[in-house]
Amino acid sequence: MITFPSGSSKEASTPDLYREALIANEAVAPPREPAVQGQRRSQVDRSREARDRLLAAAIDVLIRKGYNGLTTKEVASGAHMSNGALMHHFVSKEELVVAATASVYQAAISRGQQVANTAEAATRPIEGFITDCLSIYFDWPFIAALEVIMVARTDTALMERILPVMEEYRDTVNVIWLKVFEESGMAPEKARTVLNFTLNLVRGMAVNSLWRKNEKLYKEQLQEWVMLMHSTISHA
Template structure:
């Protein structure tokens, strides 16, 4: 058993390098240029090794999005301890959530969603992934804000926050929109604080 552990560790490390390289490649070079061969070269592994883990490009890309999203959301929860309590928390949470929509992962996902719009087979794989992303991001926002999602007003406000984040993420794709985004985050956080009021646990 122990003799196989180094091999399993190497296999796991190879897989992780491929997944991370896929996200970077999608974000920087786009859907068309993100082939298994290109990703393998970027990850420093052979094409054969890449195809051993992921037989098709679609397998590789959807696995990369799933892995990196789970990693990003887990990181958000781990970082929650650093968020301020009381005044300023809502703004810090909104800012943290919007980081997801302006980062490498969102830019990579955007390339895949756009390709899936014109490819029914890819869309069939991506729609459940997008639904999962939406559910987990919503649940993470609820946890970070410390509010009750059973309240329909709270549910809609959190969803509006995520929808706004997606829109701001799109605005950031072509130009640096960080200055305007900072003002919007501050205003929306104040609006959220006022609207949530007594609904905060």
């Protein structure tokens, strides 16, 4: 079953953004210090928690005001910290935004892996992949990334930092879903073709949805696409 996110990116609440960023940052954070070093561990934990709050606040401001409207002062305020404390963790706006975008996509990888591991995805992998794509491109992660990418288009230094983040996300998710496709019986080349066409179809709809909201039409078209792919694969 193809499932759209329950709310638009603009309707995503700040607690949701914080939770996603915290989950993502915890997933990639270095191991905690041993219990015998209680005081040092506490310092490490406090530093990590401060970074988590800053990353989540940056995501919140990025979605509400865009890259050009984001200031470190407002991010620090949203995280209930001083601007000086923010600069201790992130020396520039660019570094902060890249780290925040990375946290968004680490969360997206974890969410995609969960969807890929479901029984429904194993039996209906194309629908599972579409649902995973919709959760990214029709929700706040895509908005956050798009804000950065549009600025990076004419900012070489920013592009050099953000491109590896985007490529790591796409490469990782492709590996996850190609495995699901192939385990369902698709030949490797066919699996890669179906994945790439499906991804670009959903991504194109997501761009269109920024000014034209028509989930009913998108869902009908995606269902037609699934039927076409199943028919093509069964006759291959």
